[in-house]
Amino acid sequence: MEFIKQPMKLVFLWAEGWFDRFFGPKWNPFYCLGALGYYYFWIVGISGIYIYIFFDTGVPQAYESTEYITHDQWYLAGIMRSIHRYASDAMVVMVLMHFCREFAFDRYRGGRWFSWVTGVSTLWLVFSAGITGYWLVWDKLAQYIAIASMEWLDWLPIFGEPIARNFMAPTHFDGRFFTLLVFMHIAIPLILLFIMWFHLQRINYAKVNPARGLAIGTLLMLLAISLLKPAVSHEMANLSEVPGELNLDWFYLWAYPMIEHLGPGFMWGFAGLGTVLLALIPWLPPKKRPPPAVVNLDNCNGCTRCVTDCPFRAVNMRARTDGGPFKEEAVVDPALCVSCGICVGACPTAMPFRRAGALVPGIDLPDFSVEQLRDQVNAVAQSLQGDDRIITFGCNHGCDPTRLGVKNLGFVALRCSGMLPPSFIDYTLSKGLADGVVITGCREGECHHRLGNVWVDGRMARERDPRLRRRVPEARVLKVWAAPTDRRNLLAEINAFQAGLPDLPDDDSSKRLVGIETDKMAAPEKTEPAA
């Protein structure tokens, strides 16, 4: 699947880079596609409630009341109808882009399968909600959709007699059907909302609200489109006539021409097989999961920092089981752990300075321990010489500094930048292992493990525990968030940083952190997804 994923990822990185330049990471819609999905859901809900006040069920009434909404009360209900339609379209776009992005960036394996599989189920619900909405208008388009949908359902051998027949003659069709449709059009979004909430149950601090500026900006865009091109109906449905030319909403109704031209059987195969294949993606092909983080009770003091920082709700606290002097201990749920190491970066006991005995922190990755990390730093330092030696700590998902051709630069690869305990920066500089330390990883707002670079920002700014010690000369520390496509930026930053290192005084105490990332993100507040 790499041959599909890699080009998709490059396209995303390229587009996101441009959006970053114009809007900044905070307002970059690519970094909050799921949150925008939520946002449009709420807009659809509120505008839907308003137009429902004027909507009347019944064969002519449904159409007539929609015409009243559109033309007689165009200044409010009409605009609400348009916003309802365009926000629904925007929601489809956001959900599909979110889905493609999670796929392209490989964010669905291991414990993340849960968000992926629940996400797949939202696709059916989003489309069903939109399609039932189109029926309610009861114009020629609704007639076409109703008959095509029934023919599609009739292909399955579950109904005794073909239900499409109900739409063949006006006498077969009454207002009760509209009551059922209204019920479905309300019930499906409610089920969707429940699944949207369920979708986030394995995620800590899920971003369910876009930045305020982005929210206001996109709402204004919806309003502008609604004024420029208000949503209108076709002629009223007439079951004794075949609908003529129709304007399809391609966001929702793309499947209907396929049913018509390729047949209902093909469409069932496409939808059914497609859903199964999509749901199985986290296991295609099956890969061995790295071992989950393990807690070492001898060194766990129950401080709860690992619980607070784990982006995947994989660590919890429970009553002490070893009779130790602390009330609680951390415990990892292996099913949820994606082995990102962020909890290790949060643990106050992950201190490289410890000399006696093995270096075992309260929580550690069995296949990439803090002790191994310290050994790597020591080993990398051996290969550097002079007064402009740099040790770079970077994650596997950002720009690879070893490919920049910078001399006198050693690299220590991490699972995530958030895996680095800040004491390692202090250790590297105070032990004279390097003249400067560079920390790099995924772009701001775009951490592969969701929150790694956000926590690093907080720790380095000394706003979040474990904090970078005050004695660390900050002019010797460079933090650059850079994606694989940001090589030029990273190279320029490192070159400028390295050139300045020989001129820094030994005991430099400047309080400046240098880097292309200037707008530090505050640690997000804990927000529970809407119930």
Ligand code: HEM
């Ligand atoms: C109504 C539709 C959807 C909404 C509103 C929605 C919303 C969200 C939100 C808010 C997040 C949390 C983002 C974060 O804070 O990191 C998220 C995560 C996720 N979503 Fe969706 N989503 C939807 C559909 C989908 C679909 C269709 C898929 C793919 C099949 C999907 C896959 C995922 C995955 C894998 C994550 C976890 C990402 C991670 O672990 O980093 N979602 N979604």
Ligand code: SF4
């Ligand atoms: S951060 Fe370390 S010491 Fe604190 S609870 Fe977690 S494992 Fe224990």
Ligand code: SF4
């Ligand atoms: S490695 Fe640590 S932070 Fe990462 S998912 Fe596992 S428990 Fe959570």
